[in-house]
Amino acid sequence: RAAVQLRKAHPALGVLVLSQYVEERYATELLAGSSGGVGYLLKDRVAEVREFVDAVVRVAEGGTVLDPEVVAQLLGRSRKQDVLAGLTPREREVLDLMAEGRTNSAIARQLVVSDGAVEKHISNIFLKLGLSQSDEDHRRVLAVLTYLNS
CATH class of the missing domain: 1.10.10.10 (Winged helix-like DNA-binding domain superfamily/Winged helix DNA-binding domain)
Structure with missing residues (x-):
């Protein structure tokens, strides 16, 4: 929630979320309308310091970093909604x-x-x-x- 509020108040601010699990609602809000400088990683999947530092640098430079599990859950959710659409x-x-x-x-x-x-x-x-x-x-x-x- 804090990341979403920070991003709304300061759209140019780079935000990298480290979470225990994927919270689809907040992930969607964080990524919505974002042109970059945002990331969402799962804590237990950040295995090496080098990977984490690389993610921080990419977000700071305006890039986007997403854990594959975040992508999988968000795509799964949109497929479910497409069925009812x-x-x-x-x-x-x-x-x-x-x-x-x-x-x-x-x-x-x-x-x-x-x-x-x-x-x-x-x-x-x-x-x-x-x-x-x-x-x-x-x-x-x-x-x-x-x-x-x-």
Whole structure:
């Protein structure tokens, strides 16, 4: 949080964060709109003093230094969001209500549509999320888990 506040108050200030773990929200805020002079490294992965000094110098010179794990987590997060971005606004509404535990009939009543329309939206959600029919998986639960993880 301090790094984000410093960066907002002094955009030209080089900031290198050493963290125990990746805090996606702060990493995203720190990197957003940054043209350089910023870094985010995990403490336990900085093995050599020479690597650390090199990172400090690069940030001081206006460069960017990111731990590979930070990159992997941020890219993973954007891929999850991309999956839901393919849904129409109405499909998102249906999925929101599914996540609240609503039945198809309850969803239809709330959205003032027919049960058939809800079933069609749910089928489209399953298709767009890549959830094919299976005897071993419950697609409705998997759709809600995808929604909650995004």
